[in-house]
Amino acid sequence: NYSDNFENDIALLHTTMDIPLYPAVNNINSICLPAQDVLFNGRVTVTGWGHVADEGNTSEHLMTVDLNILNDKLCKDQFKSLYKKQIMICAGLRRGGKNSCRGDSGGPLIKVRFGKAYLIGIVSYGGHGMCARENSGAVYTKVSHYTNWIKKWAYGKCQRSMLVETEDLELGNLISSTSNEEEEMMTEETSEKEMETTTKRMEVEVYQESDLTVVAGSFFLNDATSGETKHKVEKIMKHQHYKPKFYLNDIALLKLSNPIRYDRTKQPICLSQKSDVVPKVLTVSGWRKTQENGFDASVLQTVNIKVVKLEKCKMFAKRGDNYKRYALRW
DSSP states (O other): OTTTTSSOOOOOOOOOOOOOOOTSSSOOOOOBOOOOOOOOOOEEEESSSSBTTTTTBSSOOOOEEEEEEHHHHHHHHHGGGGTTTTEEEEEOTOOSOOOOTTTTTTOOEEEEEEEEEEEEEEEEOTTOOOOTTTTTTTTEGGGGGGGHHHIIIIIIIHHHHHHHHHTTTTTHHOOOOHHHHHHHHHHHHHHHHHHHHHHHGGGGGOOOOOOOEEESSSSSSSSOTOEEEEEEEEEEEOOOOOBTTTTTOOOEEEEESOOOOOOOOOOOOOOOOOOOOSSEEEEEEESSSSTOOOOOOOOOOEEEEOOOOOOHHHHHHHSSTTTTTTTTGG
């Protein structure tokens, strides 16, 4: 429903290949989407390569400027019926001197809250020949009005097209073991070899909160990383149905005594949804041994691994090796 009156002035681009994010590439990272129809105020930031003055040239370097979200009335008085507060944001400085200008259209308006950067606006339009004038604002598309629309396309349409490429490797297919299978596993006798594994696993349960420290933003096992922070653990929340003998519900949450502030070395990660399509290749990282009977890695290691279908996991179980009963849960 895009119109020449700058209504619904937003578009999505589907790239032909994935974009590598930090830390693979230092100066590329993702940005958070705001919740649907959430409102923002206060200080914001806009970036772009547009004109640095009304009659000036475009910039050869990426420019950035801090602005304030202004009262809707200011832009309503300025742009009359063009401005619609439900789908637009008015931003600038009342004293003038700084704002977006021609050539910045499509650029991001960013709000930082609690260390997270949110894309709250997109440069849309301003008064012709009136960049950064006193008591005037520029208009930005209100991204929060379109969050559900973005998710529909980014998480809906794209997933359906990926489904063919991943040969129907849906999450449900990978963990579709039945409750009857679980009951059968629970009643089977545990071999001596499996009992040794179980004993080692159960040793984890003796850890107390005071024994644990979370190091965020570290890439080195023994040396400090610039920007890393340490956090005491206030509470360990194990899953209420955790079964150490059978690796069932093998998950826990850690409540930290102080929050992690996000920056270039520390970023949040999205939780998967039941409807998500599992790709053919996933990535795992860690510091442990790089080969059997080898040494622990001193630098954080990362490796791409293929998703294994349920049938192949069942083959492990039939062979009677250490993956018996457990691989079905992965």
